[in-house]
Amino acid sequence: MKNLSPLQIERLKYQPKLPESLSSGINSLEVSEGSATESVRDQEQIKELFANTYGKPTVTFKKSSSSKQSPVRNVGVILSGGQAPGGHNVIAGLYDALKSANSENKLYGFLGGPSGIIEGKYIEFNDEFINAYRNTGGFDIIGSGRTKLETEEQFKSSLEVCKKLNISAVVIIGGDDSNTNAALLAEWFVKNNTGIQVIGCPKTIDGDLKNEQIEISFGFDTATKTYAELIGNIQRDANSAKKYWHFIKIMGRSASHVALEAALQTQPNITLISEEVEEKKMSLDSIISYMSDIIARRAENGKNFGIAIIPEGLIEFIPEMKSMISNLNDVMSSLEKDERYSSASQGEKFSIIENTLSSENAKVFSSLPTLIKSQLLMDRDPHGNVQVSKIETEKLLIEMIRTRLSEMKKAGKFSGKFADQAHFFGYEGRCAFPSNFDADYCYSLGYNAFALINNGFTGYLSSVRNLTDVASNWIAGGIPLTMMMNMEKRHGEWKPVIQKALVRLDGPVFKKLEEHREEWAMNDRYLFPGAVQYFGPSAVCDITTVTLQLERSKTLLNA
Numbered sequence: 001m002k003n004l005s006p007l008q009i010e011r012l013k014y015q016p017k018l019p020e021s022l023s024s025g026i027n028s029l030e031v032s033e034g035s036a037t038e039s040v041r042d043q044e045q046i047k048e049l050f051a052n053t054y055g056k057p058t059v060t061f062k063k064s065s066s067s068k069q070s071p072v073r074n075v076g077v078i079l080s081g082g083q084a085p086g087g088h089n090v091i092a093g094l095y096d097a098l099k100s101a102n103s104e105n106k107l108y109g110f111l112g113g114p115s116g117i118i119e120g121k122y123i124e125f126n127d128e129f130i131n132a133y134r135n136t137g138g139f140d141i142i143g144s145g146r147t148k149l150e151t152e153e154q155f156k157s158s159l160e161v162c163k164k165l166n167i168s169a170v171v172i173i174g175g176d177d178s179n180t181n182a183a184l185l186a187e188w189f190v191k192n193n194t195g196i197q198v199i200g201c202p203k204t205i206d207g208d209l210k211n212e213q214i215e216i217s218f219g220f221d222t223a224t225k226t227y228a229e230l231i232g233n234i235q236r237d238a239n240s241a242k243k244y245w246h247f248i249k250i251m252g253r254s255a256s257h258v259a260l261e262a263a264l265q266t267q268p269n270i271t272l273i274s275e276e277v278e279e280k281k282m283s284l285d286s287i288i289s290y291m292s293d294i295i296a297r298r299a300e301n302g303k304n305f306g307i308a309i310i311p312e313g314l315i316e317f318i319p320e321m322k323s324m325i326s327n328l329n330d331v332m333s334s335l336e337k338d339e340r341y342s343s344a345s346q347g348e349k350f351s352i353i354e355n356t357l358s359s360e361n362a363k364v365f366s367s368l369p370t371l372i373k374s375q376l377l378m379d380r381d382p383h384g385n386v387q388v389s390k391i392e393t394e395k396l397l398i399e400m401i402r403t404r405l406s407e408m409k410k411a412g413k414f415s416g417k418f419a420d421q422a423h424f425f426g427y428e429g430r431c432a433f434p435s436n437f438d439a440d441y442c443y444s445l446g447y448n449a450f451a452l453i454n455n456g457f458t459g460y461l462s463s464v465r466n467l468t469d470v471a472s473n474w475i476a477g478g479i480p481l482t483m484m485m486n487m488e489k490r491h492g493e494w495k496p497v498i499q500k501a502l503v504r505l506d507g508p509v510f511k512k513l514e515e516h517r518e519e520w521a522m523n524d525r526y527l528f529p530g531a532v533q534y535f536g537p538s539a540v541c542d543i544t545t546v547t548l549q550l551e552r553s554k555t556l557l558n559a
């Protein structure tokens with residue numbers, strides 16, 4: 001093989017593990033149905049909007065002694081949204097299941113995300129093509145995109161493309177927004193008697209697509225292990241040089257699951273959790289006080305160094321910032337179309353904004369450093385929201401802490417030194433080689449997605465559970481997408497969307513941080529997890545996240 005690293009060559013040979021129920025043959029599955037389901041909230045509205053796909057039961061697959069004939073099927077697959085390690089294995093699992101059900105079956109990959117199905121851009125997979133991507137990171141096999149699939153026109157174009165390719169099922173691999181789109185498409189296909197099924201697969205490094213049936217979204221395991229390795233390395237450096245405070249912002253959009261898991265794996269001195277900031281209504285000023293106090297107390301012990309973990313979405317959870325950003329999003333949606341604003345200089349833009357925001361929000365905006373102000377004015381995402389990954393919150397905190405510490409110094413309350421380093425970990429982890437857990441989980445999700453198709457389901461999310469046990473004991477099945485939905489305001493309109501799972505402050509994962517953080521702040525208890533392990537003892541190589549282990553052990557205790 002040409003142009004492959006030694007690890008690539010070894011990983012291509014890895015055979016992902018499947019739950020026992022699925023490994024006995026794709027055409028020999030018995031379906032066991034649970035009772036009818038309801039959406040998490042707003043049941044009446046969701047039922048009305050999804051009249052054909054609402055209320056279906058959860059399903060579980062079991063081994064069956066009899067085998068049935070599987071008709072020829074063509075399936076299309078889409079990778080949607082941000083990259084997450086393991087996406088290639090979902091496609092490999094889907095392909096293997098589809099081919100083992102009937103060798104005449106075909107799998108098409110839509111290129112560049114959901115726009116591929118709308119515009120009819122696709123490839124057909126074959127063994128050679130798939131084999132080159134097994135157990136590799138990235139979404140480059142067919143590319144990804146963030147086009148929303150939600151309008152009648154888009155659905156009609158998708159139908160035309162499916163008809164042309166004789167596709168009878170579509171698998172959408174994505175996060176909460178993409179699976180909301182999967183639910184809409186599934187409903188539209190049933191309503192219009194097309195006979196085309198739609199199945200979703202739970203993807204996102206953010207870890208915020210989870211519930212009782214979806215224990216973890218794929219990619220979270222590998223991404224958090226990658227960030228934990230990097231944090232561990234920085235902790236070693238900080239503890240060696242003893243001269244820098246490292247402020248590390250970590251991807252994860254709104255929820256702080258990624259920051260929390262990385263912190264549990266590494267035990268840094270400070271970990272901010274956005275959900276706690278919001279719950280306790282902590283102002284920016286009180287966050288600065290909390291962090292400066294730890295820095296000053298460590299300095300008293302002769303430690304002018306440390307590690308602070310900052311979740312990507314923090315800024316939106318600080319009450320005064322949240323209010324200002326929401327006002328700013330509204331203001332920007334009209335200002336962006338205004339010629340006078342577009343041609344204004346940066347300074348003029350700031351004044352226009354300050355004069356347009358409410359007086360409270362204008363005060364907050366004008367108190368921010370220029371760098372942050374300009375980042376707040378950058379392009380909005382497709383939902384009209386500020387792109388939090390582009391705001392350098394870590395630098396905002398550093399600047400404000402520096403000012404606070406110099407005030408404390410003047411008042412005789414700080415006698416140490418403060419030298420900082422800022423980092424942002426995000427893209428470093430989204431395309432890493434999937435860990436064994438993600439390689440196995442993703443392959444199982446894809447394989448299971450075909451099991452759902454083969455058994456006639458639509459509007460379901462592929463679900464593989466019991467994930468802290470060995471893979472052979474994992475439970476495969478599906479849950480109706482509508483079960484995870486509620487109504488939320490988007491662009492000023494109420495829309496059905498899959499509910500995002502935020503960090504629960506009463507859950508075992510946050511409690512673990514809360515119990516230890518004072519100890520970790522003052523007495524260095526750094527852990528150095530090292531690189532993701534692919535080969536070696538199962539107790540090192542096959543285990544999943546601290547988050548899932550804590551959550552599952554609580555579930556088992558309560559069971």
Ligand code: FBP
Nearest residue numbers: 081082175204205206251252253389
């Ligand atoms: P998904 O929700 O689509 O999985 O995306 C996750 C994510 O990595 C977030 O953590 C981050 O805020 C965002 O994507 C960045 O996206 P982009 O690279 O498109 O700006």
